[in-house]
Amino acid sequence: MNRILVLNSGSSSIKFALYDVDHADASLSDLAMRYQGQFFGLGGRSRSLPGLKLKDADGKSVSSVAMDDLPDHLDHHDALIRLLGWIEATPELEDITVVGHRVVHGGQHYHAPVILDDATLTELEALSPLAPLHQPYSLEPVKSLARQRPELMQVACFDTAFHTTQPKIAQQFALPRELTEKGLIRYGFHGLSYDYINCMLTKRLGGDTGGRVIAAHLGNGASLCAIQDGRSVASTTGFTALEGLPMGTRCGSLDPGLVLHLLAEEGMSVGAVGDLLYNRSGLLGVSGISSDMRELLASDAASAREAVELFVYRIAREIGSLAAAMGGLDHLVFTAGIGEHAAPVRQAVCEACEWLGLTLDDAANQRHATQINRHDSPIGAWVIPTDEERMIAWYSARLAACH
Ligand SMILES: Nc1ncnc2c1ncn2[C@@H]1O[C@H](COP(=O)(O)OP(=O)(O)O)[C@@H](O)[C@H]1O
Numbered sequence: 001m002n003r004i005l006v007l008n009s010g011s012s013s014i015k016f017a018l019y020d021v022d023h024a025d026a027s028l029s030d031l032a033m034r035y036q037g038q039f040f041g042l043g044g045r046s047r048s049l050p051g052l053k054l055k056d057a058d059g060k061s062v063s064s065v066a067m068d069d070l071p072d073h074l075d076h077h078d079a080l081i082r083l084l085g086w087i088e089a090t091p092e093l094e095d096i097t098v099v100g101h102r103v104v105h106g107g108q109h110y111h112a113p114v115i116l117d118d119a120t121l122t123e124l125e126a127l128s129p130l131a132p133l134h135q136p137y138s139l140e141p142v143k144s145l146a147r148q149r150p151e152l153m154q155v156a157c158f159d160t161a162f163h164t165t166q167p168k169i170a171q172q173f174a175l176p177r178e179l180t181e182k183g184l185i186r187y188g189f190h191g192l193s194y195d196y197i198n199c200m201l202t203k204r205l206g207g208d209t210g211g212r213v214i215a216a217h218l219g220n221g222a223s224l225c226a227i228q229d230g231r232s233v234a235s236t237t238g239f240t241a242l243e244g245l246p247m248g249t250r251c252g253s254l255d256p257g258l259v260l261h262l263l264a265e266e267g268m269s270v271g272a273v274g275d276l277l278y279n280r281s282g283l284l285g286v287s288g289i290s291s292d293m294r295e296l297l298a299s300d301a302a303s304a305r306e307a308v309e310l311f312v313y314r315i316a317r318e319i320g321s322l323a324a325a326m327g328g329l330d331h332l333v334f335t336a337g338i339g340e341h342a343a344p345v346r347q348a349v350c351e352a353c354e355w356l357g358l359t360l361d362d363a364a365n366q367r368h369a370t371q372i373n374r375h376d377s378p379i380g381a382w383v384i385p386t387d388e389e390r391m392i393a394w395y396s397a398r399l400a401a402c403h
Pocket residue numbers: 010011012013218219220221248291292293294297336337338341342
């Protein structure tokens with residue numbers, strides 16, 4: 001049997017889980033979850049305080065001394081130290097055999113999960129500038145655990161891997177060929193989430209992939225993925241997870257001329273532009289209030305409304321673009337923090353998709369039902385909670401079984 005610890009550093013959260021896997025060909029749903037937790041609200045971009053949810057297999061809240069007394073401001077590094085402290089102090093975690101990590105950027109060379117060693121770690125660290133809100137915090141616990149427990153097998157599972165099936169035309173920028181060959185291409189992110197959503201939708205549809213699917217991963221990071229016959233064919237994120245939709249603090253797609261303008265005419269340094277685009281834009285920048293959708297939906301401020309409207313408008317436009325790439329749309333799936341919980345956002349997106357034929361069942365949407373389209377809608381609309389941790393545990397178990 002393998003006991004697998006999973007760590008997932010998101011841009012506003014660190015999610016973690018513990019699974020028992022008792023046979024090599026276990027299916028996703030066979031994995032027995034023992035603990036699941038998350039630090040949320042990291043980085044202080046919203047007015048609400050950071051917090052920690054930790055639950056056991058029955059969904060009962062668990063407390064832990066190592067995690068008590070959270071300060072009002074908690075960043076990823078502090079949260080990781082507390083998490084590693086909890087791992088040290090929890091007897092059930094002593095017999096972990098494998099640790100699976102979400103690593104956002106796999107670059108040109110990593111198309112599938114790998115066992116981490118020093119050489120791989122060095123290559124992945126070199127990709128940190130391409131995912132500054134994620135990669136350093138994914139790799140930090142890899143290094144700490146390698147020091148604490150060198151015997152542990154550690155596995156990296158990549159956000160980019162699911163998108164390697166995309167046709168070249170979907171990955172290519174219109175740049176000179178030599179730059180494309182150097183790997184300056186659109187990689188796409190949130191792939192572990194899309195992989196899981198694809199599995200769950202296929203299960204719901206009795207083994208059918210659903211044909212032409214757009215999955216909307218709307219969390220603090222947000223993107224859309226076109227999944228055709230079970231394979232990623234296009235996505236809104238690109239070389240980095242800045243492209244595409246506006247996000248909690250990230251700008252999404254911009255005219256690159258604007259970046260040149262900031263550098264050349266506004267006299268901003270590269271670092272200052274990076275901070276602007278990664279940390280001070282998106283929902284936070286437009287609203288001037290918060291990066292957190294809950295706070296924006298609860299606010300009466302015109303700027304909060306404008307931020308939500310811009311988010312929805314850009315999602316609707318990108319849905320049109322991805323539907324065009326697939327020659328139509330059969331299913332739209334909402335997932336992640338906003339997609340799973342913000343009924344008004346789903347409603348506004350679905351209303352903007354009426355031209356495609358989609359009609360929403362308002363009552364089903366309000367109660368966060370799994371299927372939210374009306375019976376006569378030719379396009380299915382779904383709310384499917386994502387579970388990147390389970391996907392990572394499954395890949396890690398399969399890799400461990402081969403070694
Ligand atoms: N009930 C809710 N209503 C609206 N938005 C929510 C709700 N719960 C969570 N969210 C949004 O989900 C975001 C976090 O999503 P999540 O997918 O967990 O983030 P991360 O990108 O850090 O993994 C929060 O920033 C918040 O905006």
